[in-house]
Amino acid sequence: MNQQGKHISDIPSYVKDLARNARKAAVKLMRVDTAQKNNALTVVKQLLDERRNKIQSMNKLDLDNARENGLSQSMIDRLELNDKRIDGMIQSLDDLIKLNDPVGEILKSSVRPNGMKIEKIRVPIGVIGIIYESRPNVTVDAASLCLKTGNATILRGGKEAIHSNKVLTDILQDALSLAGLPRESVQLIETTDRTAVGELITQNEFIDLIIPRGGESLIRRVVKESTIPVIKHYNGVCHLYADKDIDEKQARKIIINAKVQRPGVCNALETLLVHEAIAETFIPDICADLTQKGVEIRGDEKTKTLYPNSIAATEDDWYAEYLDLILSVKVVKNLEEAVTHIETYGSRHSDGILTNNIDTAKEFLISVDSAVVFHNVSTRFSDGGQFGMGAEIGISTDKLHARGPMGLEELTSYKYVVTGDGQIRE
Amino acid sequence: MNQQGKHISDIPSYVKDLARNARKAAVKLMRVDTAQKNNALTVVKQLLDERRNKIQSMNKLDLDNARENGLSQSMIDRLELNDKRIDGMIQSLDDLIKLNDPVGEILKSSVRPNGMKIEKIRVPIGVIGIIYESRPNVTVDAASLCLKTGNATILRGGKEAIHSNKVLTDILQDALSLAGLPRESVQLIETTDRTAVGELITQNEFIDLIIPRGGESLIRRVVKESTIPVIKHYNGVCHLYADKDIDEKQARKIIINAKVQRPGVCNALETLLVHEAIAETFIPDICADLTQKGVEIRGDEKTKTLYPNSIAATEDDWYAEYLDLILSVKVVKNLEEAVTHIETYGSRHSDGILTNNIDTAKEFLISVDSAVVFHNVSTRFSDGGQFGMGAEIGISTDKLHARGPMGLEELTSYKYVVTGDGQIRE
Numbered sequence: 134m135n136q137q138g139k140h141i142s143d144i145p146s147y148v149k150d151l152a153r154n155a156r157k158a159a160v161k162l163m164r165v166d167t168a169q170k171n172n173a174l175t176v177v178k179q180l181l182d183e184r185r186n187k188i189q190s191m192n193k194l195d196l197d198n199a200r201e202n203g204l205s206q207s208m209i210d211r212l213e214l215n216d217k218r219i220d221g222m223i224q225s226l227d228d229l230i231k232l233n234d235p236v237g238e239i240l241k242s243s244v245r246p247n248g249m250k251i252e253k254i255r256v257p258i259g260v261i262g263i264i265y266e267s268r269p270n271v272t273v274d275a276a277s278l279c280l281k282t283g284n285a286t287i288l289r290g291g292k293e294a295i296h297s298n299k300v301l302t303d304i305l306q307d308a309l310s311l312a313g314l315p316r317e318s319v320q321l322i323e324t325t326d327r328t329a330v331g332e333l334i335t336q337n338e339f340i341d342l343i344i345p346r347g348g349e350s351l352i353r354r355v356v357k358e359s360t361i362p363v364i365k366h367y368n369g370v371c372h373l374y375a376d377k378d379i380d381e382k383q384a385r386k387i388i389i390n391a392k393v394q395r396p397g398v399c400n401a402l403e404t405l406l407v408h409e410a411i412a413e414t415f416i417p418d419i420c421a422d423l424t425q426k427g428v429e430i431r432g433d434e435k436t437k438t439l440y441p442n443s444i445a446a447t448e449d450d451w452y453a454e455y456l457d458l459i460l461s462v463k464v465v466k467n468l469e470e471a472v473t474h475i476e477t478y479g480s481r482h483s484d485g486i487l488t489n490n491i492d493t494a495k496e497f498l499i500s501v502d503s504a505v506v507f508h509n510v511s512t513r514f515s516d517g518g519q520f521g522m523g524a525e526i527g528i529s530t531d532k533l534h535a536r537g538p539m540g541l542e543e544l545t546s547y548k549y550v551v552t553g554d555g556q557i558r559e
Numbered sequence: 560m561n562q563q564g565k566h567i568s569d570i571p572s573y574v575k576d577l578a579r580n581a582r583k584a585a586v587k588l589m590r591v592d593t594a595q596k597n598n599a600l601t602v603v604k605q606l607l608d609e610r611r612n613k614i615q616s617m618n619k620l621d622l623d624n625a626r627e628n629g630l631s632q633s634m635i636d637r638l639e640l641n642d643k644r645i646d647g648m649i650q651s652l653d654d655l656i657k658l659n660d661p662v663g664e665i666l667k668s669s670v671r672p673n674g675m676k677i678e679k680i681r682v683p684i685g686v687i688g689i690i691y692e693s694r695p696n697v698t699v700d701a702a703s704l705c706l707k708t709g710n711a712t713i714l715r716g717g718k719e720a721i722h723s724n725k726v727l728t729d730i731l732q733d734a735l736s737l738a739g740l741p742r743e744s745v746q747l748i749e750t751t752d753r754t755a756v757g758e759l760i761t762q763n764e765f766i767d768l769i770i771p772r773g774g775e776s777l778i779r780r781v782v783k784e785s786t787i788p789v790i791k792h793y794n795g796v797c798h799l800y801a802d803k804d805i806d807e808k809q810a811r812k813i814i815i816n817a818k819v820q821r822p823g824v825c826n827a828l829e830t831l832l833v834h835e836a837i838a839e840t841f842i843p844d845i846c847a848d849l850t851q852k853g854v855e856i857r858g859d860e861k862t863k864t865l866y867p868n869s870i871a872a873t874e875d876d877w878y879a880e881y882l883d884l885i886l887s888v889k890v891v892k893n894l895e896e897a898v899t900h901i902e903t904y905g906s907r908h909s910d911g912i913l914t915n916n917i918d919t920a921k922e923f924l925i926s927v928d929s930a931v932v933f934h935n936v937s938t939r940f941s942d943g944g945q946f947g948m949g950a951e952i953g954i955s956t957d958k959l960h961a962r963g964p965m966g967l968e969e970l971t972s973y974k975y976v977v978t979g980d981g982q983i984r985e
Contacts, residue, residue, distance in 0.1 A: 160902060164925055243947060249936050251946060258958050259928065337782070341958050356763070356786050362959040363788070383981040390983035476586060485977075498976050499590055502685065510675050510979035519984070520677060520975070521669060532684050532767050532972040533788040534960040546958040549946070550924050551911075553936035555809040557816035558945070 138295045139323040148332035151287055151320050152339035155260040158315035159285040163257055165314060167234040170281055173312035177277065178226045180304045181219055188214055191300040192269070199293055211268050214297055222273045225524070229277055232523045235542045236283050249553035255545045257283030259341035262333050264289045264355060266347040269297035275344075276305050276319045278526050282544040285318045287340065289333060291347075292325035299323065334359035341546075346527055364539070367530040368454040369399030369482035371512045374471040374497065375419075376488035377410040383509065384487040385419050390511040391485075393426045397456045399528060400483050400515040404451065404461045406471045409435070412464045416440050420462065428458045435464040451478040468493055472500045479503065482530055483515035483537075504530060504537035564721045565749040574758035577713055577746050578765035581686040584741035585711040589683055591740060593660040596707055599738035603703065604652045606730045607645055614640055617726040618695070625719055637694050640723055648699045651950070655703055658949045661968045662709050675979035681971045683709030685767035688759050690715045690781060692773040695723035701770075702731050702745045704952050708970040711744045713766065715759060717773075718751035725749065760785035767972075772953055790965070793956040794880040795825030795908035797938045800897040800923065801845075802914035803836040809935065810913040811845050816937040817911075819852045823882045825954060826909050826941040830877065830887045832897045835861070838890045842866050846888065854884045861890040877904040894919055898926045905929065908956055909941035909963075930956060930963035 141147045181188070192214040199209050241253040261284050265271045272288055279286040290298040302321035309316050322329050334343050337360040344364050345355040352365055373391060375384050391402035407416055412435060420430050420440040430436070430443035431450045437443050443462065450461040451474070465471045475484050485507030486497040494508045505515040515537065517525025522540030529535045535543035567573045607614070618640040625635050667679040687710050691697045698714055705712040716724040728747035735742050748755050760769050763786040770790050771781040778791055799817060801810050817828035833842055838861060846856050846866040856862070856869035857876045863869050869888065876887040877900070891897045901910050911933030912923040920934045931941040941963065943951025948966030955961045961969035 160926075160928065163928060245945070245947060249940065256928075360782050362957065364959075380981075386981060387983055394984055494978075498978075500586075502586065502589060502682075503974065505975040505977060508976075508978040509981055510977050511983045513984040514675065514977060514982065515975075519671070521671060531788065533790075536972055537975050546962055548929065549931040549941075549963050550934075551931060551936050551940060552920070552924075552934040555806075555812060555935055556940065557812055557937045558820055558939040 138292070138325045141324045141326070144324065144326055144328050145332050147324070148322065148329055149336060151322065152260065152333070152336035154317040155285040155287050155320060156339040158317040159257065159259045161315050162280075162283045162285055162318055165283060167236075169312065169314065170234065170283065171230045173280060173308055173314050174226050174230050174277055176308035176311050177273070177305055178223050180308050181223055181226075181273070184300070184304060185216065185219055188219060188297070188300050188304075191296040194296040195269075195294050204293065208267060208293070212294055212297070214269060218270055222270055225274060226277055229281055229524050232281070232541060234281060235545050240547055247553075247556050249551055249556045252550045253547050254550055255542075256548050258544060258546045260285045260287065260339055261544070262287045262289065262336075262340050262343045262361070264330060264333070264343065264345045264347065264351065265291065266351070267291040267293050269294040269301060271346065272298045272301040272321070273305065275526060276302075278524055278541065278544060280318060282541050284544060287320050287322065287333065289322045289330060295323075295325055330354070331358055334361055337361045344526065362534070364529050364535055365531050366399075366527040367482070368480045369401070369515075369528070370403050370452065370454050370478065370480040371400060371482055371515075372404045372406060372475050372479055372484040373402055373512065374406040374465075374468070374475075374484075374486045375408060375411065375415060376468065376486060376490065376493050377408040378488050378490035378493060379408075379411055379415070380487075380489055381415060381418070384415075385422055387487060387509065387511050388419055389422055389426060391513055392423065392428055392460050393458070394511075394513055396458050399454070400512050401456065402460065402512055403453060403455055404463065404478070406463050406465050406474060408471075409464050409466055412436075412439060416462065416464070423460060426458070428460050431459060431461045433463040436462045454480070468496060472497065475501055475503070480530060482528065483507065483512045485510060485512055504528070564718070564751045567750045567752070570750065570752055570754050571758050573750070574748065574755055575762060577748065578686065578759070578762035580743040581711040581713050581746060582765040584743040585683065585685045587741050588706075588709045588711055588744055591709060593662075595738065595740065596660065596709065597656045599706060599734055599740050600652050600656050600703055602734035602737050603699070603731055604649050606734050607649055607652075607699070610726070610730060611642065611645055614645060614723070614726050614730075617722040620722040621695075621720055630719065634693060634719070638720055638723070640695060644696055648696055651700060652703055655707055655950050658707070658967060660707060661971050666973055673979075673982050675977055675982045678976045679973050680976055681968075682974050684970060684972045686711045686713065686765055687970070688713045688715065688766050688769045688787070690756060690759070690769065690771045690773065690777065691717065692777070693717040693719050695720040695727060697772065698724045698727040698747070699731065701952060702728075704950055704967065704970060706744060708967050710970060713746050713748065713759065715748045715756060721749075721751055756780070757784055760787055763787045770952065788960075790955050790961055791957050792953040793908070794906045795827070795941075795954070796829050796878065796880050796904065796906040797826060797908055797941075798830045798832060798901050798905055798910040799828055799938065800832040800891070800894070800901075800910075800912045801834060801837065801841060802894065802912060802916065802919050803834040804914050804916035804919060805834075805837055805841070806913075806915055807837075807841060807844070810841075811848055813913060813935065813937050814845055815848055815852060817939055818849065818854055818886050819884070820937075820939055822884050825880070826938050827882065828886065828938055829879060829881055830889065830904070832889050832891050832900060833862075834897075835890050835892055838862075838865060842888065842890070849886060852884075854886050857885060857887045859889040862888045880906070894922055898923065901927055901929070906956060908954065909933065909938045911936060911938055930954070
């Protein structure tokens with residue numbers, strides 16, 4: 134196996150077979166109880182620990198290739214499965230095992246006038262295809278979340294991590310076998326040929342959901358070509374709006390946290406909007422704070438006047454997800470202009486208002502159409518863990534099925550179970 | 560305007576403008592309260608009543624065209640907006656006004672250890688594109704359900720109904736204006752040019768959901784080309800499995816109801832599976848009942864032997880949604896074979912078991928992966944009205960977002976509202 138993965142001569146039938154086998158496994162998984170699923174996850178944990186050497190020798194092949202191909206140091210870091218990362222995967226599995234299994238929950242129940250009983254019951258989705266980029270620990274994280282919720286997965290990782298993904302999938306499959314569950318509950322596409330993605334996302338006969346986690350061009354391709362429902366995890370172009378009725382000290386603390394604490398993630402702040410009534414004092418203050426923290430300011434005309442140390446923002450800046458120590462800053466006339474700016478340039482991910490005025494806050498929270506809206510809180514809290522979900526497969530920027538942080542419940546569907554004693558329709 | 564609808568020279572910009580205007584209307588509708596929405600629906604009712612003559616004269620143009628083009632009598636019947644149909648639309652609006660508005664409902668609420676409060680709140684989806692075939696009353700039904708839930712709609716009806724759809728959309732828009740809501744909350748694609756559909760389903764910048772209601776080829780096209788999430792309403796290839804532990808009298812009553820009461824709808828029975836232990840007596844009895852009701856039986860080999868009056872079923876029969884007085888019948892060895900048959904040939908819509916054995920019933924209800932599963936009840940109950948939803952936009956055969964009957968709640972999304980007093984992430 135090289136960086137192209139396993140050589141496969143007929144990719145369409147290879148992928149179709151994976152999908153068909155996944156569906157067969159899913160039909161069995163639907164009926165598996167929580168104890169059996171937790172048992173399989175426990176075996177995964179044990180095998181990860183036992184096979185550290187094997188994992189790291191396979192991971193080394195990927196790391197060597199990465200260095201040879203001149204990948205950036207940050208890419209190489211993301212690829213590495215050192216002991217700490219393996220411990221992290223084991224810890225996540227421990228946490229996941231303790232979480233409540235949502236499958237089987239009765240969401241609603243009613244008895245109709247004719248006596249028949251209708252129950253709406255949480256069930257697994259079925260087969261989930263996950264397309265992701267370089268980090269190999271996603272292999273275990275994503276497959277485990279899906280397994281806990283009774284779903285079969287087909288994984289398609291990045292070509293840089295093919296050897297690491299393979300050894301991790303072997304561990305997952307061996308654990309499934311040892312726990313008496315179908316090996317095909319988790320499968321990896323073992324070729325890195327791009328045509329395999331096109332095949333995967335058109336297996337609508339067998340696959341119920343595609344989750345692409347990666348760059349914008351990958352997601353756009355999947356959205357365009359898929360015949361299977363997709364839940365997108367797009368950009369987070371997150372805004373904070375500093376209103377005129379502001380607690381300046383608190384606002385500065387929140388803005389700095391949202392921008393600086395971890396700039397490379399989707400819930401980090403990218404654009405600050407400031408009410409014109411407070412701009413004159415607030416902009417120089419907050420911008421000085423930010424400059425001191427190493428943040429580059431890209432301001433509109435008024436911001437540039439008030440803080441000459443800033444760079445002039447272009448139209449592209451308002452759309453930008455920098456994922457870096459850069460912040461665009463704009464002065465707005467009022468709440469309405471702030472909301473319109475967010476509607477125009479935002480990505481409907483996570484946006485907040487900083488104000489002491491409850492009415493203004495309410496207006497903002499109802500008007501901004503984003504997955505998560507905040508009042509006097511850092512946008513960095515837009516996260517499954519912070520929300521108490523325990524585990525997260527990502528943050529959906531879609532409005533259908535799952536919006537915002539996606540935990541275990543969002544990996545389930547439901548069915549209606551109707552029971553009676555001979556009811557017929559008149 | 561002829562059967563091609565309004566002449567539009569630049570269809571891509573025409574559709575894009577509709578979509579952009581719908582998004583603007585949706586942003587306003589998000590904030591409209593229940594009283595305002597109900598007021599608009601009340602005005603729709605009044606205008607439908609006042610403009611009966613206008614509706615019927617426009618409808619006559621469609622009916623004349625239909626007769627000229629040799630449409631079948633059943634198609635022409637579906638097209639007709641007689642007084643009874645208009646009364647029906649008014650009655651549906653009356654019912655809809657009385658229903659609870661799901662928007663604003665707090666689905667979950669928690670306070671995190673750091674003191675921030677997280678609320679999960681029901682919100683409108685945004686902009687919904689509805690693509691439907693000949694029945695013009697869908698125009699008012701679908702648009703009203705979406706309006707009640709604060710969604711803007713873009714309607715694309717069948718070309719046979721273009722004049723009827725136009726007059727009904729005018730009424731909806733006039734009612735919106737009179738009620739002080741944006742006219743663009745409901746818009747009709749006024750050309751019947753097929754390229755408009757392709758444009759509509761790729762406006763992912765503005766449209767949040769596409770609901771296609773029509774034949775299989777329309778749905779397949781939409782699924783293939785859409786870059787917007789789609790909720791499909793596919794076929795209902797519904798099964799009943801008559802188990803060995805059966806109450807024969809009750810089972811016969813249910814089977815006849817499921818097949819005969821209204822054979823042309825998606826929740827009507829299409830295939831009967833019979834346990835081999837009861838086949839010898841049950842098959843001749845039920846088949847005789849059905850023949851007497853005018854039903855043609857297409858049986859597997861054993862059924863043909865037991866009821867020689869049946870026709871030999873082909874492989875295609877097991878996949879067929881007859882929507883007619885035809886039933887395929889097969890003898891199976893046991894529950895497992897029944898479940899496998901349903902998994903292989905079914906459409907995951909509505910399937911049931913007839914048995915007095917609770918354990919067998921439970922096994923069936925958990926193993927069959929359909930939107931609605933029944934025990935000792937007719938499949939004809941798979942219906943939003945029968946489920947107590949009050950109104951229904953269709954029956955989803957998808958597993959994401961909405962499964963089975965889709966009422967008002969299924970036309971909503973949610974957002975997270977997080978409030979605090981300066982929380983930052985450490």
